[in-house]
Every structure is written in structure tokens, then in C-alpha cells.
Amino acid sequence: MAQKTPYELSGKKETATYAEAISYYEKLAKSNPQAKLLTYGTTDFGKPLHLLVLSKDKIFDPATIRKSNKRILLINNGIHPGEPEGIDASMMLARDLLHADQLPKDVVICIIPVYNIDGSFNRTGTSRANQNGPIAYGFRGNSKNLDLNRDFIKTDSRNSATFQLIFNTWQPEIFVDTHTSNGADYQYVMTLIPTQKDKLNPILADYLTQTLVPDLYKGMEQKGYPMIPYVNSIEETPDAGITGFIDLPRYSTGYTTLHNTIGFMPETHMLKAYDLRVDATYKLLQTYIDLVERDAKLIGENKRKADDLVANQKAFGLEWKLNRSEVDSLPFKGFEAGEKPSTVSGQERLFYDRNKPYTKSIKEWNKFDASITVQKPIAYIIPKAWDRVIALLKLNNVVLKELKSDGKIKVESYYIGDFKTGTRPYEGHYLHSAVKVISTQQDLQYYAGDYVVYVNQPTNRYIVETLEPQATDSFFNWNFFDSILDMKEHFSAYVFEDTATELLKNNPALKAKLDAKKASDPNFAKDGSAQLDFVYKNSDYYEKTHNRYPVARLVNDVKLDLK
Known part of the structure; x- marks a missing residue:
């Protein structure tokens, strides 16, 4: 008899704790040779991240799996542990696939049981005031009070570093990060945020928009859960229309986009019963598996083509703005909104009347244009002192070369001409924005062991969007280089x-x-x-390094003395 999950044993009212989830997966892997539970790295809570791998052929080495031309689907759960549907749905789905011997032939399924382990231990039934169950759940912030879905570039948490290790070891073609929404009331149980299509390589974007997303919608409709795009309302209610979500690289799916991986954030509706939300998540994950299995060959070809194209791509968008001149319409199942006196304040308050459902056409704006673009250099040169930057590039499979000897190199340097900084901290940082750079040609001294990053790699998007200071989630904007903004000498x-x-x-x-x-x-x-x-x-007394961004651009194709 198949083992029951804590969710099922509770009458579908409770979500599994971290300990229960890991114990469940340990038993599942022990009794099924097609499953293996791996551990990676550590987290801020001192525990490793677990990864359940489901492989029909019983092969659990990612390099071997890629050589055998199989796809890898990575499912991440509990990044916000108060949104736990994916935790419970994944436990049941893994069991059911194994028990019925229904693992796909051409897809290996990887599941992170609980990503924000720290937050999952901070368990209450009140931290999500607008949510309808389960009885108790974890907290959004981790043990450093970081929102881990803002940490994929800055990597302040050990959780993020370990996730990046898993991601770049397995290199999935499709990624799903399970969530629960906040916001308006409407009839749908499930909403969906795909990777922003305009930021993806066009080959991937075409498959996403023309095939994968439409077939996800069809599959869920057939399973009894019609979907709608994430309800990002332009006004207080959805009636005036919704906009697409720009998943910046700080977010999980924005990060995976930098690696030519198609990502999704499914968001169940907070006010629907918990059992419906879990069931909808289960069926959506099942639909992903079916579609990735069906299109396994095409998905693999698309990823290889995208990697080649990005390696040779010349121009890259650094900042994105919603195009308000391009608008579509879509049918929307909502509830009539109105106002009534508040029993708290006596003032008028918004309410949705569930006795008055409607279906009508609403507007959708989902076209984003690059407002800043940059031509890539031949390479970036990074002094070895900036070890945190070097470590993150290496973690993300970026190939780096080291200079073999000391010498001067003619480079394009940026001076930071202007920028804005938030007046309040955001995720532990005073984030920069609106960066203006002044470009100049200089002969700069470099030393043996300094790093050269050639921009001819499938990871070009990650390289450019972290190292160009004007990019929204650049390392500069996340304060990695703030010490260059201080003068070290002055005058009387x-x-x-x-x-x-x-x-x-x-x-x-x-x-x-x-x-x-x-x-x-x-x-x-x-x-x-x-x-x-x-x-x-404007004299030689002024230090030349003040406001000089330390990552230089090599724009002339010169032969460097490399190790």
C-alpha cells in the first residue's frame, strides 16, 4: 500500500513539516530504485538542501542524463513556506508516479522538497492574514529574514548559493517554482506567471507562447482547473485590466532565464480551500510532466539552439519597461466588486460579491521593451580582489581565464556618473538604480591571477546582466562595489x-x-x-580610481597572456 502524506492523513487540512517531508522522501527513495534523495551544500539554518530525483532508467548522474538526451524538469517548493501547496502536491505526485510505474521515459524529474527550510520551522497559522488554510504553515522570511525569492543574484543566503549549485549542476530545461497569490478575488484556483517572453531568447519564447503555455491552459481546463495569467491589476480590481509580470533576475524565474531555462511561477488563489489549491498544483505539475515528455526532443533542440545563439549574441537588454501601446484582451471570470461601509472605520471599503460571478473581456498589457541595451565587449577583466563576484560567476558555470603575468591592457572603463539609492533598505541592501556611466579608454595595470571573462558563452546573459552596472539587478546595483564610491584621499x-x-x-x-x-x-x-x-x-592629484567601476571591458581583440 502506498504511503500516505501528512496532508492526506490530516484530512487535507495540514501541510507537511520539513521533518515530515524529508522522512517521507527518505522512505520513498529507500523502497523505490527509480528514486534517489540527494543532499547539497547547506542553508542559513545549517541543514543541507535535499533533491529528490525520479529517473525511470535509474540513472542519477546529471552529466550522463544529459548525454542520453533526456530532459530535466526541476520543481522548487517552499521558497515561501507559507505558500506550501507544492510541498504537499509534490509528495503525492512522486509517490503516485513511482507506485503506478508511470515515470516518463525521456524526462528526469528533480524536486526540492522545501527550499526555505529556515522559514518552514517558523510555523504559525496567522502570518498570512489573507490566506484560507492550511491550519499552520511556515514564514516567508528565512532565518536572516531574507525573502529568498529576491536573493538569486545577490546571494546573501547560503540557501541561494546551494540552489545555484543544484541548478547549474543539473541544468534543467524547464523550471517550476510553486507559490500562492495575494490580491484580488476571482473564480480561478490557479494563475500562472511564465518567464517573461520578451526577455527570453526568441526560439524559447516562440515555443513558450505558441505551444507550451496554450497547452498548459488546455490541459488544466480539461482537468477542471481553468487558468488565467497572474492577476497583476493596474487598478485596485482586475476590471480595468492586468499587466504581465517582469521577472527580474532577483526572482527565481528571472534567474533561470539568464541560463536559457524556461521558468514558471504557478500561483494558486489564496482564498480558495487548501485542498483545491493542492489538487490544482498536483494536476499542473502532472501537466508539465506530460508536456515535457511529449516535447522532449523539441525542448532539447530549442535549448541547444538558444545556448548557441546567446553565445554569439551582440546586444543585450539591461532594463525593461512595459509597452503600454500594445494591448490584448482575454476572457476573465471574476466577481463583481463594490463598496460598503467598513465595520472597523466606517469608511467605504472594497468587497467582492461571490454571489455575482461574471465572465467578461478585460485588457492585458504584456509586451516589454528593452529601455537600455548594451553591446557586449570581447571580454570583461576583473581584478582578483573582487572574490565574491568571481565566486558567483564560477558557481554559475561561467568560464573564467586568469592572466599569467603582470602588464598594462587597453580597456574601456566606466566611471559612475550618477545613480539613485533607495532611502530604506530592501532585502538587506540600499539598492541602486538609474545608473549613468561615463565611458573612457584607458591603459590599466593588471596582475597575474586577475580574471578575464570572454563573452562568447551560453551564460552570456548572466555575465552581462550582473557585470554591466546599468542592468537592473547588476552586482553594482546590489552594492557589491560600493567601496569605489568613496574617496580615500583629499586636500586641506x-x-x-x-x-x-x-x-x-x-x-x-x-x-x-x-x-x-x-x-x-x-x-x-x-x-x-x-x-x-x-x-x-581635474588634476593629477585626484585619485583615478574614485567612482571607477572595477570591471573593465576589453573591446579590442588583443592576445592576452593567459594561464
Whole structure:
């Protein structure tokens, strides 16, 4: 008899704890040779991440699996442990596939039972105030109070580093990260966020939009769970329309996009009964498996083509904006919204009348355009001192070369001309944005052991979107390089006054530059300190590394002395 999950034993009212989930999978793997429970790395909670692998051929080595031309589907559960449907659905699905001997021939299924182990131990029944069950569940933040679905680039948590190890070891073609929604009320149990199509390589985007997503919708309709795109309303209710979700690289599916993996965030509706949400998740995961098995050969071909195209791609988008001029419509099953007096405040409040369901057409905006693009260099050069950056590039299967000897190299350098910084911390950082760079050609000194990253790799998207400072989720914007924004030397004004006098006397071009600045800026013309600082910063006394972004661009195809 197949083992029951804690969810089933509770009458479908409770979700499995971390200990229960791991114990369940250990027993499942022990009794089934087509299943293996692996452990990787560690987490901020001190426990490793588990990975259940289901393989019909009993092969559990990812390199061997890829050589045999099988697809890999990775399912991630419990990134937000208060949204636990995937935890319970995956346990039942793994058991049922094994028990009925129904594992797909051409797809290996990998399941992370609980990703945010830390948060799963912080268990209450109240932290998600708007959610209808289960009885108790985990907390969104991990033990560092980080939202792990904002941590895939900055990698402040050990959880993220270990996830990236798993992801880049197994290299799945399809990724699913299970969630529960917040927001408006409507009739659907399941909503769906696919990888933003406009950010994907066109071959992958075409398959996603023309085949995979439509067939997911058809499959779920047939299983009794019609779906709708994630209800990202432009106003308080969906009636005025919804927009697509831009999954930045900080998010799981935005991160997987950087590796040419098609990702999904299914979001069940918070107000539906928990058993319906689990059942819908179970059936959606089942549908993914069926479609990936059906299209296994095509998915593999698409991924290989996309990797080749990205390796040779010249221009890359760094920032994305919603195109409000392109709009579609879609049928939407909602509930009539209205207002009534609040029993708390006496003011008018929003409510949805479930006695008044409707189906009507609403608008959808889901076209995103690159607002900033960059031409890739031949390579980036990174001084070895920036070891955190180097470690993350290596973790993401980026090939790095090391300089063999000391020497000067002609490069394109960026100086950070301007940027904005949030006034409040976001996920432990004061995030930068609206970065402006000043580009200049320089001969810079490099040393043996400094790193060269050639931009001719399938991982080009990851390379460019982390190393170009204007990219929304660049390492610069996540404060990896903030020390360059500080001056380490300055001057005493009473001493530098005499030096500045000599500089202006001996450098007519500098004097003309100062005079032009005074003529164009009345406030500057009245500010003696600002004028003295201007002379200093336009002289050889000013440190050349201040505001100079340390990752340089090699734009001339020169032969470097590499190890």
C-alpha cells in the first residue's frame, strides 16, 4: 500500500513539516530504485538542501542524463513556506508516479522538497492574514529574514548559493517554482506567471507562447482547473485590466532565464480551500510532466539552439519597461466588486460579491521593451580582489581565464556618473538604480591571477546582466562595489589653494574649463570651495580610481597572456 502524506492523513487540512517531508522522501527513495534523495551544500539554518530525483532508467548522474538526451524538469517548493501547496502536491505526485510505474521515459524529474527550510520551522497559522488554510504553515522570511525569492543574484543566503549549485549542476530545461497569490478575488484556483517572453531568447519564447503555455491552459481546463495569467491589476480590481509580470533576475524565474531555462511561477488563489489549491498544483505539475515528455526532443533542440545563439549574441537588454501601446484582451471570470461601509472605520471599503460571478473581456498589457541595451565587449577583466563576484560567476558555470603575468591592457572603463539609492533598505541592501556611466579608454595595470571573462558563452546573459552596472539587478546595483564610491584621499584647502593657483597658471586648458563652468553655473561661480574641488578633480592629484567601476571591458581583440 502506498504511503500516505501528512496532508492526506490530516484530512487535507495540514501541510507537511520539513521533518515530515524529508522522512517521507527518505522512505520513498529507500523502497523505490527509480528514486534517489540527494543532499547539497547547506542553508542559513545549517541543514543541507535535499533533491529528490525520479529517473525511470535509474540513472542519477546529471552529466550522463544529459548525454542520453533526456530532459530535466526541476520543481522548487517552499521558497515561501507559507505558500506550501507544492510541498504537499509534490509528495503525492512522486509517490503516485513511482507506485503506478508511470515515470516518463525521456524526462528526469528533480524536486526540492522545501527550499526555505529556515522559514518552514517558523510555523504559525496567522502570518498570512489573507490566506484560507492550511491550519499552520511556515514564514516567508528565512532565518536572516531574507525573502529568498529576491536573493538569486545577490546571494546573501547560503540557501541561494546551494540552489545555484543544484541548478547549474543539473541544468534543467524547464523550471517550476510553486507559490500562492495575494490580491484580488476571482473564480480561478490557479494563475500562472511564465518567464517573461520578451526577455527570453526568441526560439524559447516562440515555443513558450505558441505551444507550451496554450497547452498548459488546455490541459488544466480539461482537468477542471481553468487558468488565467497572474492577476497583476493596474487598478485596485482586475476590471480595468492586468499587466504581465517582469521577472527580474532577483526572482527565481528571472534567474533561470539568464541560463536559457524556461521558468514558471504557478500561483494558486489564496482564498480558495487548501485542498483545491493542492489538487490544482498536483494536476499542473502532472501537466508539465506530460508536456515535457511529449516535447522532449523539441525542448532539447530549442535549448541547444538558444545556448548557441546567446553565445554569439551582440546586444543585450539591461532594463525593461512595459509597452503600454500594445494591448490584448482575454476572457476573465471574476466577481463583481463594490463598496460598503467598513465595520472597523466606517469608511467605504472594497468587497467582492461571490454571489455575482461574471465572465467578461478585460485588457492585458504584456509586451516589454528593452529601455537600455548594451553591446557586449570581447571580454570583461576583473581584478582578483573582487572574490565574491568571481565566486558567483564560477558557481554559475561561467568560464573564467586568469592572466599569467603582470602588464598594462587597453580597456574601456566606466566611471559612475550618477545613480539613485533607495532611502530604506530592501532585502538587506540600499539598492541602486538609474545608473549613468561615463565611458573612457584607458591603459590599466593588471596582475597575474586577475580574471578575464570572454563573452562568447551560453551564460552570456548572466555575465552581462550582473557585470554591466546599468542592468537592473547588476552586482553594482546590489552594492557589491560600493567601496569605489568613496574617496580615500583629499586636500586641506589652505594648502591646495597655492597648488591650484600654480595648476591654473601652467594649464590654460584647465583655466578655460573652470571659467566655462563658472559662466554656465551661477551657483558654482559663487562657491569658492566648489571651484577649488573642481580644480582638484581635474588634476593629477585626484585619485583615478574614485567612482571607477572595477570591471573593465576589453573591446579590442588583443592576445592576452593567459594561464
